[in-house]
Amino acid sequence: MSQDRTGLGLGLSKHLIDAMGGTLGFSNGEGGATFHVDLARACSGGGKTGCDGSPP
Numbered sequence: 001m002s003q004d005r006t007g008l009g010l011g012l013s014k015h016l017i018d019a020m021g022g023t024l025g026f027s028n029g030e031g032g033a034t035f036h037v038d039l040a041r042a043c044s045g046g047g048k049t050g051c052d053g054s055p056p
Contacts, residue, residue: 013037 017024022039 010035 014024017037017039020039022037024035024037026033026035028034
């Protein structure tokens with residue numbers, strides 16, 4: 001069975017992650033590559049408090 005892949009999904013993912021200020025990385029092992037995404041967590045509170053509950 002042939003698997004034709006364009007790699008488009010990874011390129012789109014990288015573009016979106018970059019736009020959100022995150023990073024996309026990978027590690028390569030015997031079983032293949034593992035990809036990871038790091039993004040900043042959004043804070044709730046409507047701007048009334050910081051992420052740790054302190055005033056902004």
